[in-house]
Amino acid sequence: MAKDRALKIAIAGLGTVGVGVVKILTQHAELMGARAGQAIEIIAISARDRSRNRGVDLTSYSWSDNLVDLAAIEDVDIIVELVGGSDGPALTLARTALAAGKSFVTANKALIAVHGRELAALAEKTGATLRFEAAVAGGIPILKSLAEGLAGNHISGLYGILNGTCNYILTRMEREGLSFGEVLADAQRLGYAEADPSFDIDGIDTAHKTAILAALAFGTAPSMDMTIEGIRNIAPVDIDYAKELGYRIKLLGVARQTEEGVETSVHPAMVPLAAPLAKVMDALNAVVVQGDHVGETVYTGAGAGEGPTASAVVADIIDIARGNSYPAFGVPTDALKDLPAMPPGQHKGTFYVRLRVEDASGVMADITAVLARENVSIESMLQRGMAPGGGVYIILTTHLTAEAAVSSTLKHFTKLECVLETPTMIRIEAF
Numbered sequence: 001m002a003k004d005r006a007l008k009i010a011i012a013g014l015g016t017v018g019v020g021v022v023k024i025l026t027q028h029a030e031l032m033g034a035r036a037g038q039a040i041e042i043i044a045i046s047a048r049d050r051s052r053n054r055g056v057d058l059t060s061y062s063w064s065d066n067l068v069d070l071a072a073i074e075d076v077d078i079i080v081e082l083v084g085g086s087d088g089p090a091l092t093l094a095r096t097a098l099a100a101g102k103s104f105v106t107a108n109k110a111l112i113a114v115h116g117r118e119l120a121a122l123a124e125k126t127g128a129t130l131r132f133e134a135a136v137a138g139g140i141p142i143l144k145s146l147a148e149g150l151a152g153n154h155i156s157g158l159y160g161i162l163n164g165t166c167n168y169i170l171t172r173m174e175r176e177g178l179s180f181g182e183v184l185a186d187a188q189r190l191g192y193a194e195a196d197p198s199f200d201i202d203g204i205d206t207a208h209k210t211a212i213l214a215a216l217a218f219g220t221a222p223s224m225d226m227t228i229e230g231i232r233n234i235a236p237v238d239i240d241y242a243k244e245l246g247y248r249i250k251l252l253g254v255a256r257q258t259e260e261g262v263e264t265s266v267h268p269a270m271v272p273l274a275a276p277l278a279k280v281m282d283a284l285n286a287v288v289v290q291g292d293h294v295g296e297t298v299y300t301g302a303g304a305g306e307g308p309t310a311s312a313v314v315a316d317i318i319d320i321a322r323g324n325s326y327p328a329f330g331v332p333t334d335a336l337k338d339l340p341a342m343p344p345g346q347h348k349g350t351f352y353v354r355l356r357v358e359d360a361s362g363v364m365a366d367i368t369a370v371l372a373r374e375n376v377s378i379e380s381m382l383q384r385g386m387a388p389g390g391g392v393y394i395i396l397t398t399h400l401t402a403e404a405a406v407s408s409t410l411k412h413f414t415k416l417e418c419v420l421e422t423p424t425m426i427r428i429e430a431f
């Protein structure tokens with residue numbers, strides 16, 4: 001039976017996502033109320049500029065200039081934080097709201113990746129609920145899938161395309177044969193990429209999301225202790241060679257349990273063209289999860305934008321209204337495991353290596369001598385035409401080997417006189 005009292009919401013931050021949440025809750029008020037079992041009422045808002053026309057009617061909500069004040073409004077049941085940033089006002093608001101026993105819904109991946117354990121423990125202490133579905137892969141209900149739909153499985157690994165900006169850049173580089181810099185400049189001109197896009201292109205945004213996914217998947221606290229590599233160094237020539245070898249380059253967030261410990265990392269990887277992740281183009285996101293009983297499941301959809309992100313925020317609100325208050329990371333914080341992390345360089349896999357070398361006799365012998373010394377076994381070797389800037393490209397793919405051995409091989413290659421530029425190494429991820 002529906003409750004008489006409405007569920008009262010306060011929203012901090014009225015950018016694209018905040019406006020999307022207001023639209024869903026007002027346009028579909030009856031349906032949302034039916035699903036929640038009580039009416040959902042926005043009562044207060046805090047944002048930077050009160051006079052800005054956001055295309056939605058905000059006149060019936062009380063306005064606070066200081067977002068932390070929202071936590072002091074007695075009637076409020078849920079604070080929705082859409083401000084961003086791992087520290088500063090968002091963290092203060094989260095702490096204040098949860099300490100006051102108010103449930104907290106956020107799209108803020110940095111906040112949860114860095115302070116998730118503390119905030120989850122605070123929520124447990126006061127009986128509040130902490131939810132952050134919109135923080136990872138926007139509209140894809142991947143956290144709910146891990147916490148609920150896949151709860152019967154031991155998760156051995158997951159792989160995600162978690163940053164739409166990077167996927168958009170890599171897609172256009174491939175389709176149009178453009179350089180990374182050219183696509184980035186165009187994406188910024190069109191408003192797709194931030195003026196300071198480093199969080200996206202250097203892999204930090206993907207790392208925040210990977211940390212949260214790993215925590216839900218493995219029952220650990222979120223941790224940013226991982227290797228992070230973005231897409232700045234991906235060249236069109238690597239995209240072309242990837243295709244020739246049967247792969248497509250994607251920026252992946254990876255979390256897997258191995259005998260050497262938990263491996264979490266963010267890196268560009270060559271993905272087989274037939275794999276589901278290779279087919280995820282433009283700004284779409286996708287996650288592949290491997291469970292022991294369910295096998296492989298694949299989730300794909302829009303990872304950002306007004307509608308998809310607001311859809312995830314509203315789902316969290318409805319979950320809380322329904323009293324579906326499982327622990328933020330799937331298990332209570334005192335049951336979160338402290339699994340050992342895989343030491344750096346221990347990753348075992350296959351690798352793509354591109355060298356620009358002098359076109360002279362004896363070069364191949366020098367290269368193979370280094371490979372033999374480092375005990376790195378080659379699966380294939382390609383050489384085609386001349387490289388721009390002089391010399392020729394040699395493309396190697398390795399058999400299964402430790403990353404540390406390939407890194408050491410690359411250092412030795414760099415010392416060879418015949419090697420004309422720093423070699424490129426890209427992981428091959430075989431799904």
Ligand code: HSE
Pocket residue numbers: 135162163164165166200205303304
């Ligand atoms: N900046 C992110 C992306 C969206 O490009 O996917 C928000 O997480």
